[in-house]
Amino acid sequence: MSGFDASTDSTQPEGVRLQKVLAAAGVASRRVVEDYIVEGRIKVNGVTVTELGRRIDPETDLVDVDGTAVQLDVSKRYVMLNKPTGVVSSMKDENGRPDLRLFTEKYEERLYNVGRLDAETSGLLILTNDGELAHVLAHPSFGVTKVYIAKVEGTVTAQTINTLTKGVELEDGVIAADKARLLDTSRGSSLVELTLHSGRNRIVRRMLAAVGHPVTELVRRQFGPLHLGTLPAGKTRELGKIELGALLTLSRRDSGAAEAPGEQQENE
Numbered sequence: 311m312s313g314f315d316a317s318t319d320s321t322q323p324e325g326v327r328l329q330k331v332l333a334a335a336g337v338a339s340r341r342v343v344e345d346y347i348v349e350g351r352i353k354v355n356g357v358t359v360t361e362l363g364r365r366i367d368p369e370t371d372l373v374d375v376d377g378t379a380v381q382l383d384v385s386k387r388y389v390m391l392n393k394p395t396g397v398v399s400s401m402k403d404e405n406g407r408p409d410l411r412l413f414t415e416k417y418e419e420r421l422y423n424v425g426r427l428d429a430e431t432s433g434l435l436i437l438t439n440d441g442e443l444a445h446v447l448a449h450p451s452f453g454v455t456k457v458y459i460a461k462v463e464g465t466v467t468a469q470t471i472n473t474l475t476k477g478v479e480l481e482d483g484v485i486a487a488d489k490a491r492l493l494d495t496s497r498g499s500s501l502v503e504l505t506l507h508s509g510r511n512r513i514v515r516r517m518l519a520a521v522g523h524p525v526t527e528l529v530r531r532q533f534g535p536l537h538l539g540t541l542p543a544g545k546t547r548e549l550g551k552i553e554l555g556a557l558l559t560l561s562r563r564d565s566g567a568a569e570a571p572g573e574q575q576e577n578e
Contacts, residue, residue: 313548327375328343328352329347332352332373333374335381335384337380348362351375352373352374354366354373355372356429357443367382372562379558380558385419387417387419387548389417389436389437389546389547391413392435392542392543393432393435396541397409401512405561413538414509419439422437423437424533425509431527433538434530434532435530435533436533436537445502447557451509454505454533454560455534457530458504458506458531459501460515460528462499462502462518463526464499464523465498466500471491474518485510490503506556518570533562535560537550
């Protein structure tokens, strides 16, 4: 086989059979996984596998099925939190304010937050013990898309929406929303939806203040492929397989963008 790496030779005793690993990961039964292999639907480290005897190392090899990444390490946990206002995005607040331990203590694993939301911003926050994924998704250079709904002072016009997408001058440079739309105006306030991939500190609040509409309430509704849905404020739930697959696929797509450790700056 052209380009075959001896270190992944299916005849060697090291490693675990691919169908066994994927069955343990909950993808499908071993027999169904074997069908997937024969049909060329599975890749290991980006290369399609068609031999049923293929063995892999679950700790180092990356596997995807139909283009969607699979988490082989069943000890990893991924939790969505609808963070309420008044809670800081920290595992231990030095000032004694309510922190994320309110939501992580019920889990056996030691979970950490992916990025941050400021105390007065509510919405979608990911909690996980997958340090690599957390670092990649929170790193500013990775540019994960996030969607916010902001209640602001005043009546927002179409011209203002256009300004938000064209670019707003801030003290640390010009910033433009990927998308912006007006959802509602009523009684001297407006609801605005902003889509951004920037990781700048408190960027949503600063952008809207710069166009003359200070934020009075702010919620993050979406983070990458994840949607908050109907999850109530202050509640958590584990990610479903489809959600997790989409999140892992996103994190693996360009993990090189987060080469160096850095401050998690998405503090909206």
